[in-house]
Amino acid sequence: MNNELFLKRFKLFRTLAVGEMKGDLQRWCGPYGNICTVSSCGETERLEPDSHPHLVLLFIDNDLKRAEECMERLKKLHFWQALLFGTDPKDPAVMEFAVKHRLFGVYALPDTSDELAKILVTVLPSLIERLQESSRTAQLHKIAEMGPAKLLYGSSGQIVYMSARARELFGIDKTKDAARELSELFSPLIESESKRQLKTVEYREHPLMVCKEVDSSSKETLFTILELDSSQNEAPSHVTRIEFIDRLKDKMAQHIDMSVPLSLLMIRMKNYTQIVEGFDWMTAHTVQKELNELLLKVFDNFESYGLWQPDMALVLFEDISGEELQKRISFFITQMNVKEFSEGVVPALDFTLIEIGNGDLNSMINLIEKEYAGSISVADTKEFGIYKVSSSDEKGEDTDVLRQFLTNIMAGQLPLKLLNIYKGLPISTPTKILKMEEDKVIVTAEKIQKFVMESEKEVVLQSAHLPSDVHADVHFIDGSRPLAILKNLKSMKTSVNNRKHTRVTVTSRLPVTLKFGKSHYTGYIHDISINSIAVLFNPDKFEENELKGRSAELSFKLPWENEEGFVNITVDGDVLFNRNEKEFHKVIVLLEPDDICESYIFDYIYKRQKELIKELKSRL
Known part of the structure; x- marks a missing residue:
């Protein structure tokens, strides 16, 4: 690096040369002008806060006792790096001193400024890296201060950071006063085991949306708080999950005249996780808000509207035919596909319209949960009419549209x-x-x-x-x-x-017996999860979906660390579907294991995952 380029970069940093030989120090530091301050050890305490150095050059004459005293004073300056210069840099005691205080390096006293410059070149990359890191931190801090209100709780449950917007929102000047003021508001969220959570709360009659995120490694909890439009919050149609169930229960109890339709629409954002991971909670919330605004325009006369899961909303309709609702869903998808959402996000929605008919509340809630989990069976839908459509159905067939994305x-x-x-x-x-x-x-x-x-x-x-x-x-x-x-x-x-549960393929041919009443069929396990199993039979063993919806008892063995080397599993289940695939006939069964069988299956899945990770590592 030439001298001109070195000086240009080095002048970005404040340097403090500390020692008792001022004449020599001034001679060595002369070329660096006002960026290099010369001081004795005792004078360092009089430095102004804005003149604290990035780099310290400590010159000693192997007087380590004096050097220890000096380092204690220098630590208060919060410097980034320090170099030690002495008459005998290879002295073990000097080296030990340098290691103890984490100094960048130990060098002999330089004879000229050029020799000092050669030494300073070695520390320059480290200083530049710290400068960049400091700039990024300052920028992020500025963004955090200018953005939404944020609170950071440490692993011990104390507030360790509070943004300026949060202090303004809650009227609290000091972070240490916040824990006492906000304990009632945030305690339920902190005590919840959920690592990610969205919740609407009220503070001094103002509605707030609180986004909770827990860092798995540090155990710190970050709360991001959004102020909601109070007029929107007062709308009786926007309710919590519990309130929605109460309204659904009342409507189903009043639903005596079957000629008056009663329908439930499930709207699920199937790429919600990708939006959160690709952007953040705030973007996901903003996109949901934009969708809600469009929803209120298209479906303007519903009975109730609530959030069942962070990625799924429910809308209850009365006295609107299923045919009319299907037309509105199509119109909603059309409007959504031409709308530009925040950050260029393209929300992907799945719609499930349920005509309630004679169904009871428990069956209805069971149907909602199973539909969300992707484990719905024919038996679950006997009392209800179901219509499904996706916002990507039309786009999926258009190759040009996909290429444009x-x-x-x-x-x-x-x-x-x-x-x-x-x-x-x-x-x-x-x-x-x-x-x-x-x-x-x-x-x-x-x-x-x-x-x-x-x-x-x-x-x-x-x-x-x-x-x-x-x-x-x-x-x-x-x-x-x-x-x-x-x-x-x-x-x-x-x-x-x-796919809500981890599913793994088995290591070898594990026989499994399916029992339907008095009929028994033996096949082999292809893959298994906590709540489902795929069983392979010979081709054309059954007609396609011949077994769909039927209840079965399954018996099989899983490897286990005992004298027999296996454990017997017997579990009930319902067939989701069966069909020919390549050279096999596949039957998918949704399992309902008891706690003991579930623990055996879970343990097998965990061990199998470890085997697969080991297998991948060995092949790379």
Whole structure:
């Protein structure tokens, strides 16, 4: 590095030269002008706060007792790095002193300014890195102060940070006073075991939306607080989950005249998780608010509207036919597809319209929960009429529209992930689109993803900027570079994220017996989760969906660390569907295990995941 460039960069930092030999220090520091202050050890306490140094040059004549006293004073200056200069830098006691105080280096006293400059060059990269880090921290702090109200609770439950907007919102000047003032407001959220939570609360008659996030490593809890429009909050249609159930119960009790339709609409944002991960809670909340505004315009005469889960809303209608509601859903999707949402997000919604009919409240709630979990069976829908549609159904068939979404992601360098399910184990890594060709897409791919993609010959693309998950075939994997070429890209009808429980393939042929009344059938387990199992039989064993909706008893063995080497499992279940797939006939059964069987299955899944991780590591 030439002298001119060195001086240009070094002048970014304040330097303090400390020692008792002022004449020599001034001679050494002369070329650095007013950025290098010369001081004796005793004079350091008189430095102004805004002149505290970034770099300390401590010159000693191997008087370590004096050096210890000096370091105690210097620590109060909060410097970034320190260099030690002495007559005998290789003295073990000097080296020990340097290690104890975490000094950057120990050097002999320089003879000239040029010798000092050569030494300073070595510490310059570290100072630049600290400067960049300090700038980023200051910028983030400024953004935090200017943005929404934020509170950070430490692992001990005390407030450790409170943004300026939070102090203004709650009328609290000092962070130490906040815990006492806000304990009643935030205690229920803090005590909740949920790591991520959205809740509407009221503070001094003002409605607030509180977003809770718990950091798994530090155990700190961050609360982001949004002030809601009070007029919107007063609208009787916006209710909590409990309030919605009460209104649903009342309406179902009053529903005597079957000629008057009573319907429930479930609206689920299936890419909600991607929006939170790709952006943050605030963006997800803003997009939900924009959707709600559109919803209120299209569905203007409903009985009740509430949030069942952070990603799913319920709307209750009376005296509106199912046919009319289906038309409104189509119109809503049309309006949504032309609307521009915050941050360019493309929300993907699933709509499930339920005509309640003669169903009772417990069956209704059970149906909602199972539909949300993706484990609904024919038996669950016997008392209800069901209509389903997705906002991405029309888009999924339009290749040009999908290419436009991908082109926008590439041009804006927007967040995008590749996802594979390797024998049940999700493998997901960030990617970038490098090039769009007529029928192919070139993307970056990390080593582990390339291995799994080559094995599976397919991959799923996920982004908050896509209307749905996108399935692609793997055309080519570059063995030497982090590149892959994908082809046959198609929008998926359902999201891979709908899989609520981890499912793993088994290690060997594990027999399983299905019992339907007096009939017994023996097949082999393909994969298993806490609440479902896939069983393989010979092709054409059954007619397609012949078993759908039927209850069964399953008996099988799982590996276990006991004398027999296995444990017997007997569990009830309902067949979700059965059909031919390639050279097998597959039957999917939803399980209802008791606590003991569930613990055995959970333990097997956990051990199998560890085996798969070990297997992947050994192959990379």
